[in-house]
Structures are given as C-alpha cells and as structure tokens.
C-alpha cells in the first residue's frame with residue numbers, strides 16, 4: 626500500500642517526445658518542467674518563436690544552469706547562441722509530462738470546492754476535460770454545475786465507465802474519502818487527486834496526490850518567519 630502527500634514523488638517511465646518510455650526524471654525537475662511549460666505557453670501566446678535559456682530561466686524563476694539540467698532530462702538541449710524553439714520545446718515537455726494524452730477528470734463532491742473546480746475554465750486548455758461531478762446529497766444530485774449535471778455517487782462506477790474518466794478529484798469530507806477512493810480504484814481509475822484532509826491508502830500502481838493548502842501555508846509561514854528573523858536573508 627502506498628500513500629503520497631504533496632511532496633513531489635518520483636515519476637517513473639515518463640515517455641520522451643517520441644512516446645517511448647524514458648528514464649525516471651527527478652521529482653523536483655518534474656515540478657519545474659511544469660513551470661517551463663507555463664512560461665513557454667505564455668511566449669507562444671505572445672507569438673514569440675525562440676527563447677534563450679537565460680530568458681526562459683528568468684521567466685520560470687530558476688537559474689539557467691538548473692533549467693539546462695532539467696531540460697537535459699527530456700533530451701532537449703537547445704542550440705548555443707540560438708536558444709530554444711518555443712513551440713518544439715513546449716510540445717517536447719508536454720509529451721514528457723504525459724500532457725498529450727486525453728485526460729478526463731471526474732470530481733467527487735459537489736460542495737464549495739468541487740463546484741468551483743468544475744466551473745474553472747482553465748483545465749481544458751491544459752488538456753484536462755472535466756467530464757462528471759458526483760455527490761451523495763439528493764438535494765444536490767441533478768443540479769447543474771457549469772455545463773455538467775451532478776450525478777448520484779451511487780452510480781459512480783457506471784458513470785466513470787460511461788464517461789471514460791481516467792482521473793478523479795476527491796473534494797469530499799475526510800470521513801468518506803477512503804471509501805470513495807477504494808471504489809474509484811476498483812472501477813479502474815489509477816490517478817487520484819485528493820483535497821480531503823486525511824491520509825489515503827491506495828494499492829501499488831495507483832498514483833495518489835494530495836493537495837493540502839494548510840500545509841503549504843504553514844511552509845510559507847515558516848519561510849516568512851525565517852526571513853524576518855534577525856540575521857536571516859529572505
């Protein structure tokens with residue numbers, strides 16, 4: 626049994642741009658690749674075709690040497706004096722991160738958080754299609770959330786299969802999260818993102834990520850406090 630928290634975890638067998646399995650990319654580098662991708666997509670939207678490693682590093686908030694090392698994991702080195710071709714590199718990183726797949730996301734829990742996530746328009750442009758939202762409360766089932774209608778969690782397995790959902794977000798109370806997670810996994814979904822404030826257990830081979838804003842705020846508070854302490858630099 627494995628249980629992961631929001632600490633970046635090793636990502637095995639990421640495919641390279643050609644779709645063949647590549648060697649494992651260190652978790653911290655995977656996290657930074659998402660930053661580079663975001664910066665590259667901003668450049669693309671601005672019509673910029675080439676970028677130097679220094680500029681891309683600056684836009685991503687990392688050093689040039691870190692950027693070059695991270696990009697070497699996806700086999701993309703750029704050309705000295707010419708830099709990186711923005712569209713090519715963006716596609717290359719997206720492929721390495723598995724973002725060229727068709728991800729269909731189902732949300733379980735149509736409360737404050739679940740509804741906000743379902744209504745957020747920014748997932749689709751990044752390749753994540755929200756295809757279903759569930760709740761157990763019969764006052765909520767059948768309600769419209771964005772363009773979706775809330776399904777009864779009693780029909781979880783049927784709707785997951787019908788919609789082809791391959792990722793599930795848990796926006797549920799802690800007390801029910803493990804039971805729902807078990808059903809999701811038994812239904813064949815192997816990627817779960819949980820907002821529930823509880824440690825979940827999943828079988829080997831299932832990727833579980835936990836988002837915990839309170840922990841992130843505590844880490845931020847720690848750094849802020851250190852920065853304010855006499856003799857410390859930010």
Ligand SMILES: NC(=O)c1ccc[n+]([C@@H]2O[C@H](COP(=O)([O-])OP(=O)(O)OC[C@H]3O[C@@H](n4cnc5c(N)ncnc54)[C@H](O)[C@@H]3O)[C@@H](O)[C@H]2O)c1
Pocket residue numbers: 733734735736737738739759760761762765778796797798799801805819820821822836837838839
């Ligand atoms: N990780 C974070 O940063 C973060 C931030 C905010 C909230 N949360 C957590 O996310 C969860 C949702 O928060 P919220 O504010 O949306 O709560 P909420 O009470 O508004 O929504 C929870 C929803 O889950 C539904 N539900 C309860 N049992 C269910 C079941 N067995 N199957 C399906 N649906 C069920 C409820 O009917 C309700 O609609 C909570 O556990 C909360 O603590 C985490």
